[in-house]
Amino acid sequence: MNVINSNTNDFLHNNVKVLKARVSRTAYQGMGVAVVALIIATLAACFFDTGKVSLDGIVHVQQTNYALWIMDAVPFIFGFWGQYSSTILAYEASALVIDQTKELRDKADSFEKQARHNVTHDLLTDLPNKELFYDRVEQAILSKGGDHEMLSILLIEVENYKQISDTLGRNGSDSLIKQVSVRLKSAFSAPATIARIDSNIFSLLLTGAESKQGVLAMAESIHRVLEESFFVDKVKLSTHTNIGIVHFPDHGGDVDTLVQRAGIALYVAQNSNKGYALYDSSYDAHSPKQLTLMSELNQAIERGELELYYQPKVDLRENRVSGAEALVRWNHPRHGLLNPDQFVPLMERTRMIQSLTQWVMKEGMAQSARWDQEGLRICVSINLSAKDLNNPELPDLIAGLKGRTEVNPECMLLEITESSIMTNPETALEIINRIDQMGFHFSIDDYGTGYSSLSYLKRMPLKELKIDRSFVEDILTDESDAVIVNATINLAHNLGLQVTAEGVSDIEVLKQLKREGCDVVQGYLIGKPMPAEQFSDWFKSKTRTSEKTVH
Numbered sequence: 001m002n003v004i005n006s007n008t009n010d011f012l013h014n015n016v017k018v019l020k021a022r023v024s025r026t027a028y029q030g031m032g033v034a035v036v037a038l039i040i041a042t043l044a045a046c047f048f049d050t051g052k053v054s055l056d057g058i059v060h061v062q063q064t065n066y067a068l069w070i071m072d073a074v075p076f077i078f079g080f081w082g083q084y085s086s087t088i089l090a091y092e093a094s095a096l097v098i099d100q101t102k103e104l105r106d107k108a109d110s111f112e113k114q115a116r117h118n119v120t121h122d123l124l125t126d127l128p129n130k131e132l133f134y135d136r137v138e139q140a141i142l143s144k145g146g147d148h149e150m151l152s153i154l155l156i157e158v159e160n161y162k163q164i165s166d167t168l169g170r171n172g173s174d175s176l177i178k179q180v181s182v183r184l185k186s187a188f189s190a191p192a193t194i195a196r197i198d199s200n201i202f203s204l205l206l207t208g209a210e211s212k213q214g215v216l217a218m219a220e221s222i223h224r225v226l227e228e229s230f231f232v233d234k235v236k237l238s239t240h241t242n243i244g245i246v247h248f249p250d251h252g253g254d255v256d257t258l259v260q261r262a263g264i265a266l267y268v269a270q271n272s273n274k275g276y277a278l279y280d281s282s283y284d285a286h287s288p289k290q291l292t293l294m295s296e297l298n299q300a301i302e303r304g305e306l307e308l309y310y311q312p313k314v315d316l317r318e319n320r321v322s323g324a325e326a327l328v329r330w331n332h333p334r335h336g337l338l339n340p341d342q343f344v345p346l347m348e349r350t351r352m353i354q355s356l357t358q359w360v361m362k363e364g365m366a367q368s369a370r371w372d373q374e375g376l377r378i379c380v381s382i383n384l385s386a387k388d389l390n391n392p393e394l395p396d397l398i399a400g401l402k403g404r405t406e407v408n409p410e411c412m413l414l415e416i417t418e419s420s421i422m423t424n425p426e427t428a429l430e431i432i433n434r435i436d437q438m439g440f441h442f443s444i445d446d447y448g449t450g451y452s453s454l455s456y457l458k459r460m461p462l463k464e465l466k467i468d469r470s471f472v473e474d475i476l477t478d479e480s481d482a483v484i485v486n487a488t489i490n491l492a493h494n495l496g497l498q499v500t501a502e503g504v505s506d507i508e509v510l511k512q513l514k515r516e517g518c519d520v521v522q523g524y525l526i527g528k529p530m531p532a533e534q535f536s537d538w539f540k541s542k543t544r545t546s547e548k549t550v551h
């Protein structure tokens, strides 16, 4: 603070000096003019009085002519006035500059604060997001863990959210979620952190509850509070809410385990008529496949149950299949082929995601190298998970795999999401830059669904923006989606990036995207994800008949 004040004082002092010097110069010029005028007036008065110009005459008029006395004073008045007004003016001007600088600095500070806030908060409800919630739970565990004081986590799910969203659209479901968040916030007097950790899931961290019975009573009251009807666009709506409850330290010693087990309790709550359930270890045995998967994931990689499928990408500028996105599948011995949505989010909650990323990178690079050797020009895109950009070991892992697989990195695109960058932008930027220096390229996946700062995007060595399928699918029917897609294409091009539209499943949508200058398309219209061998055959057949197949 003192440093700031002394800097401000120096700044003021220097400005005052500069401005004073300028005004003083003008005052001195005025003084000079006044002295010249005085001399001329004295000489003229002397000549008119005595008929000639002489020293005696000058002394005489100086003693007798009152007008000259006044004129004698003028240079001094100029001098004083100049000094006085220059000081006042200089101080006023400097103070003005300092005021304006401070105002600008305040504005920049508040923008920065807002940006920081947005990274840790849900934009719709302004509640803490998943990252901040996990952080708070970790802090609470650290500060209370020693005393073994009880902490409780409640996961609150709006079960029919998707149905409501399908019926009323995104605005309707957004409005419902906002109303739910307001009710939740106003329902608590006890210290609680309420967060929105998924589109339809809120989580609650309760510290210092008096008894387990008290927590159950609270869950019951939340259930009642959310049972009251909501109004969205004058439509009366009822929500079905489920609540899963866990206690620390009884049900887990870390945030990952606690949230995972609260998820199991949530599942049990869905099937109970109370609408809420407290976790019990016996639930694990009877829990549905999604919940038992978690324990099987570890071995899935070792047993070779994971497989990469490849979905084609078509370059509209060159009119050819130019690449493929690698999408992981799990050939589960009992449940059959599982899509990533059924297990990647589970892995992301724990450090297991690092093993998945490692496996996917190795397989994807090896496949890319094989295609390269066969002379097939297919660039492979790989999805990185949100947590990967926080892992400082990732660049070394990639460097090792690059050497081992002999892949051409120029042919690889690593897909990252906006939220994965914004969780910890400086670390992410450093990791991205290191990988970029090895020759790999980066793409922003699901663009438009997360919050990202253009100033960061501008600093990233990106090659591609992928517009999320939720915008692409409806461009012909939803005006705002059409505007978003068009704006994103222009933005990407202005940043020198290629644009890929994902989820293209309709020929009219593809034609519209082409008219708007979209560079690359991906979607069921062109091809669904398929195993590598099938993709190779498909690619060869398409390349042979490319004129007919690429629209």
Ligand code: C2E
Pocket: 311, 326, 327, 328, 339, 340, 341, 344, 357, 360, 383, 384, 385, 386, 415, 445, 446, 469, 502, 503, 504, 505, 522, 523, 524, 525, 529
């Ligand atoms: P994503 O990266 O946005 O992948 C695109 C998803 O959209 C894929 O689903 C793809 O099958 C699907 N899709 C493509 N075209 C269409 C279409 O025309 N219509 C419809 N309805 N869907 C289409 P998938 O394979 O289930 O992957 C889902 C998400 O799982 C991916 O979204 C990605 O975020 C994640 N994921 C997939 N593989 C990996 C992986 O290896 N590692 C990580 N960390 N995440 C992965």
Ligand code: MG
Pocket: 325, 383, 415, 445
């Ligand atoms: Mg992707």
Ligand code: MG
Pocket: 445, 446, 466, 468, 469, 502
């Ligand atoms: Mg995507």
